[in-house]
Amino acid sequence: MRTDNRLSRILHVLMHLGESDEPITSDMIGQMLGTNPSLVRRTMGGLREAGIVGSTKGHRGGWLLEKPLTEVSLTEVYAALGEPKLFAMGTSDDTPTCLLEQAANAATQNALEAARMTFLKSLSSQKVSDLIDEKREEIAAFQKRREKAQSD
Amino acid sequence: MRTDNRLSRILHVLMHLGESDEPITSDMIGQMLGTNPSLVRRTMGGLREAGIVGSTKGHRGGWLLEKPLTEVSLTEVYAALGEPKLFAMGTSDDTPTCLLEQAANAATQNALEAARMTFLKSLSSQKVSDLIDEKREEIAAFQKRREKAQSD
DNA sequence: ACGTAACGGTACTTAATAAGTAACATGACT
DNA sequence: AGTCATGTTACTTATTAAGTACCGTTACGT
Numbered sequence: 001m002r003t004d005n006r007l008s009r010i011l012h013v014l015m016h017l018g019e020s021d022e023p024i025t026s027d028m029i030g031q032m033l034g035t036n037p038s039l040v041r042r043t044m045g046g047l048r049e050a051g052i053v054g055s056t057k058g059h060r061g062g063w064l065l066e067k068p069l070t071e072v073s074l075t076e077v078y079a080a081l082g083e084p085k086l087f088a089m090g091t092s093d094d095t096p097t098c099l100l101e102q103a104a105n106a107a108t109q110n111a112l113e114a115a116r117m118t119f120l121k122s123l124s125s126q127k128v129s130d131l132i133d134e135k136r137e138e139i140a141a142f143q144k145r146r147e148k149a150q151s152d
Numbered sequence: 153m154r155t156d157n158r159l160s161r162i163l164h165v166l167m168h169l170g171e172s173d174e175p176i177t178s179d180m181i182g183q184m185l186g187t188n189p190s191l192v193r194r195t196m197g198g199l200r201e202a203g204i205v206g207s208t209k210g211h212r213g214g215w216l217l218e219k220p221l222t223e224v225s226l227t228e229v230y231a232a233l234g235e236p237k238l239f240a241m242g243t244s245d246d247t248p249t250c251l252l253e254q255a256a257n258a259a260t261q262n263a264l265e266a267a268r269m270t271f272l273k274s275l276s277s278q279k280v281s282d283l284i285d286e287k288r289e290e291i292a293a294f295q296k297r298r299e300k301a302q303s304d
Numbered sequence: 305a306c307g308t309a310a311c312g313g314t315a316c317t318t319a320a321t322a323a324g325t326a327a328c329a330t331g332a333c334t
Numbered sequence: 335a336g337t338c339a340t341g342t343t344a345c346t347t348a349t350t351a352a353g354t355a356c357c358g359t360t361a362c363g364t
Contacts (some may be wrong), residue, residue, distance in 0.1 A: 001237075002318095002319060002320055002321090002350075002351050002352055003240070003241065003242040003320085003351085003352095004240050004242070004350085004351060004352090005241070005242060005243055005244045005351085005352085006241075006351085006352095007241060007260050008242075008243040008253075008256045008260040008261075009244065009256070010258065011192075011255075011256035011259060012252055012253045012255075012256035012257075013249070015255065015256065016252055019252075021223035023310095025309085025310065026310075026311070027310085028274040031245075032250070032253075034244075034245075034269075035352075035353070036352095036353065036354065036355095037190055037306085037310090038313095038353080038354065038355075038356095039351095039352065039353060041310095041311065041312065041313085041314050042241065042312095042313090045312080045313095053352085055310090055311060056310080056311080056360095056361080056362095057309085057311045057359075057360045057361055057362090058308090058309060058359095058360055058361030058362045058363095059308070059309050059310075059362035059363060060280050060309080060310090060313080060361090060363095061309070061310045061360090061361075061362080062310070062311085062360065063311095063312065065159045074171045074259065074263070080189075081208075084240070084241060084351090085240045085241075085350090086240060086241060087155075087237060087238060087239060087240055087269075088153065088155070088156050088166075088236070088237045088238060088239055088240045088297055088321090088322090089155065089156045089157070089158075089159060089236060089237075089238060090156070090157060090160075091160040092160070092186075093186075094173065097293070098164070098184070099229045099287055100164055100167040100171075100284070100287075101160075101164045101184075101284040102287065103163075103164075103167065103284060103286065103287040104160045104161070104163035104164035104283065105164075106159050106165065106182045106283075106286075106287075107163060107226065107278065107283050108159055108160040108163065108284075109160075111226070111271050111274035111275055112271065112276065114270050114271065114273075115267040115268065115270045115274070115323090117270070118266050118269070118270040118319055119239070119263050119264065119266065119267035121264045121315090122262065122263035122267070123263055126259065131255040131256065131258075131259050132252070132255060134255065134258075134259075134311090135251055135252075135254065135255040135258075135335065146153040153320060153321035153322050153323090153348085153349065153350080154321075154322045154323055154347095154348060154349055154350090155322080155323095155349085156321090156322060156323090157322085157323085158322085158363090159339090163306090174333095175339095177338085177339065178339075178340070179339085187323075187324070188323095188324065188325065188326095189339090189340090190324080190325065190326075190327095191322095191323065191324060191325085193339095193340065193342085194341095194342090195352090197341080197342095207339090207340060207341090208331095208333095208339085208340080209330075209331045209332055209333090209338080209339050209340045209341085210331060210332030210333050210334095210337085210338060210339060210340080211332065211333035211334060211337075211338055211339075212333065212334095213331090213332070213333080213338070213339045214336085214339070214340085214342065215340095217347065221309080236322090237321090240350090240351095
């Protein structure tokens with residue numbers, strides 16, 4: 001399959017919603033993401049059901065945040081997307097009769113499961129609002145370095 | 153794409169090779185895996201180049217281990233397969249101009265990278281021979297439980 | 305009321321990639 | 335010489351998100 005970019009895309013969209021007081025249409029979001037409004041509606045649907053965003057139809061309709069980004073963890077976003085498949089790898093048969101195959105599958109799945117735990121832990125430690133803050137720090141650090149370089 | 157099962161499949165095959173003194177043909181391996189010999193040859197090719205297995209043509213040819221499984225770590229096997237793509241997720245654009253998109257991509261990639269580290273760490277901590285040992289312990293524990301249940 | 309803007313949903317096509325398949329040249333044992 | 339098996343190339347299939355098109359429904363604004 002293609003690489004699943006829904007998580008990063010939606011995080012991107014959420015941050016834009018966080019900076020807007022007016023609804024943003026699927027069309028506009030589609031332009032931000034370089035895709036089309038149908039896909040946007042399909043993907044945002046999960047977030048609506050999860051109560052993260054709301055949508056209104058008709059004139060001046062579109063998408064709005066239902067709660068502040070300081071209260072939305074990345075895990076929540078991942079869950080709202082339906083917990084998309086994380087790995088491109090796996091095992092073939094879930095209940096093989098061959099003991100050696102069982103051992104091979106167990107080792108693979110253990111390693112993947114450990115990786116999934118790390119992934120989820122990383123997500124759970126951050127609110128969407130944190131991403132902006134981190135970026136701000138990064139920009140500040142960059143400007144600081146540049147100022148220093150100019151003074152040298 | 154389909155799920156990539158090469159790692160677990162190959163681990164399975166290696167353990168069988170570890171229990172065999174004679175070469176095993178791609179045909180026989182194909183039957184173990186429920187697939188065909190061409191795919192086996194293609195997949196095993198990487199292990200040959202990595203020096204983990206050797207192959208001989210002609211009568212009584214096939215695949216043999218080049219070194220004992222006590223000296224083959226799972227990381228080595230993963231590397232020999234060409235480090236297959238681990239994640240089904242990712243980010244779209246590597247160098248977006250939008251700062252919010254950069255923040256979204258960074259968060260996603262950080263989480264994935266942390267997960268990858270955990271995955272590789274799990275692999276590196278085990279030799280292929282360990283998988284059999286663990287399985288033996290599991291079987292022994294199971295039999296012990298059964299014996300206990302019978303005595304009750 | 306009417307027209308337009310926007311979502312909601314369905315259905316279909318495209319893209320990417322491992323699996324799966326077929327065929328054949330090459331090499332090695334008996 | 336004949337058969338067995340790898341090595342290699344080329345092609346098809348399966349899977350799933352992305353991408354696309356379309357239309358019904360709803361709501362705002364005049």
